[in-house]
Amino acid sequence: MSKDRSHRNARLRVLAIALALMALAPAAWAQDAAKP
Numbered sequence: 001m002s003k004d005r006s007h008r009n010a011r012l013r014v015l016a017i018a019l020a021l022m023a024l025a026p027a028a029w030a031q032d033a034a035k036p
Helices: 002-033
Strands: none
Touching: none
């Protein structure tokens, strides 16, 4: 039971990291593109 919970927790963490990367990547790219 705890194994299932930890597995779900790991999946949620991966999903959260993926969402954060998707949110940060365009901002970082725009900042990089704004440089002269």
